[in-house]
Amino acid sequence: MGLGPVMLDIEGTSLTPEARERLAHPRTGGVILFTRNFESIAQLQALTAQIHALRDPRLLIAVDHEGGRVQRFRDGFTRLPPAASLGRAYDADHQCGIDLAEQAGWLMAAELRAVGVDFSFAPVLDLAHGVSGVIGDRAFHRRPESVAALAQAYVRGMRRAGMQAVGKHFPGHGAVREDSHLTLPVDGREMAEIEAHDLRPFAMLADTLAGIMPAHVVYTQVDELPAGFSRFWLQEILRRRLRFSGAIFSDDLGMAGAEFVGDYPQRARAALAAGCDMLLVCNHPEGAAEVLAELEAAETDPVAQVRLARMRGQGHVDGLAGVQQLPAWKAAVDALRGLAEFPDAELNV
Structure with a gap:
């Protein structure tokens, strides 16, 4: 059995019989975890x-x-800085900002x-245009070149730790005020x-990223969808023009923007017809069941x-205790602790 095209969530801190049944479905390919799935380090490791x-x-x-306000696991994990604080460090000293971004990614x-x-x-990878509350300090910077430089370093750190990266929200969510969780921007x-x-x-990162997540945003001068x-x-822009060969993950199909x-x-x-490889269906068990049933007979790509x-x-x-004994872990924590001087709400505008 291969990986199906659907990524689901689960309700609690362990697998119920119902969750096991959904995850065993041949069209399921992954699980996305949320804060509700985390109780302790030992519990989380047992769950995974x-x-x-x-x-x-x-x-x-x-x-x-x-990092910042989007960090699902906190107790026992390092509190990671928001991306915008790395951008401010980069403005003060380019090389220092790059080094900190790599440390944060690792x-x-x-x-x-x-x-x-x-x-x-x-x-x-969204730009900090200063208008989007849902993006806000999640963006590294306003300037595209600065975002790319910081993101390249961040991805380099992730890879050094054995993790691939997913850039979001293609082709950019930072210039719209509306939140796609609540409406269609x-x-x-x-x-x-x-x-x-x-x-x-x-x-600039198309040949570096293993995954990309598109935005639930309609760009009316380009396409109606x-x-x-x-x-x-x-297909035309991401696959052909940018030559991206990695996986495309839909944003949550339960969001209002969808x-x-x-x-x-x-x-x-x-989403599949447009070119997504994996579909996220979160916080809506009935919707997830409908999607699995709809795709039951779909051919595997x-x-x-x-x-x-x-x-x-x-x-x-x-195990986390082992990682936290590494000199590299202590070096990263010490380096990033200095970012506390940058207020989370401040933006690169």
């Missing part, structure tokens, strides 16, 4: 071991663990790999402006299988 033992090849385990990835998580949906800029600014970090459901954005496309099965079909297999974490999982 349970999930990985369910299937062969094993399911992918992912989490949103960027630290995030090393701690997650130690408890059995395959990858985090990071880094954010509309970006009315011309293609030339998007290419000159927001698209550039994705273009949100990027995650648009063959133009995913409702424009239809019900859950319609969203799933549209062997190319997507190869792309998704690349997302598996590498290296031996020693």
Whole structure:
């Protein structure tokens, strides 16, 4: 049994019989964890071991663990700085900022790999235009070149810890005020402006990233569909023009920004037809069941299988206590502690 195209969530801190049944479904390919799935380090490591033992090849385990206000696991983990603080350090001293970004990427990835998580949906490549509350200090910087330089270093650190990276939210979520969790944001800029600014970090990292997540944003001067459901954005721009060969992960199909496309099965079909390799369905068990049923007879895409297999974490999982004994861990924590002088709410504008 290969990896299916659906990534699901689970309810609690251990696997229920219902969760085991959903995860055993042939169209399931991964699990995304949330804060509700975390009680302690030992519990989390036991949970990831349970999930990985369910299937062969094993399911992918992912989490949103960027740092700042988007960090799902906290007690026992290092509190990671928001990306914007790395951007401010970069403004003060370019090389120092690059070094800190690599340390942050390594630290995030090393701690997650130690408890059995395959990858985090990071880094954010959106630009800090200063208008998006949902992006805010999750963005490294306003300037595309600065975002790309910091993200390259962050990804380098992740890879050193045995984790692949997923850049988001293609082709850029930072220029819209609306939150796609709550509504469908509309970006009315011309293609030339998007290419000159927001698209550039994705273009500069296209051959570095193993995964990309498109935005639930509609760019009205380019295509009538949100990027995650648009063959133009995913096939013409991302695959052909940027030559991206990694996995494309939909953003959560349960978000309000996806409702424009239809019900859950319609969203799933549209995202796959546009070019997504894996579909996230979170916080809606009924919707997840509908998607699994809809895709029951769908053919397996062997190319997507190869792309998704690349997302598996590498290296031996020693446990968080073991990682926290490493000189590299102490060096990273000490280096990043200095970022406390930068207020989280401050932006690069």
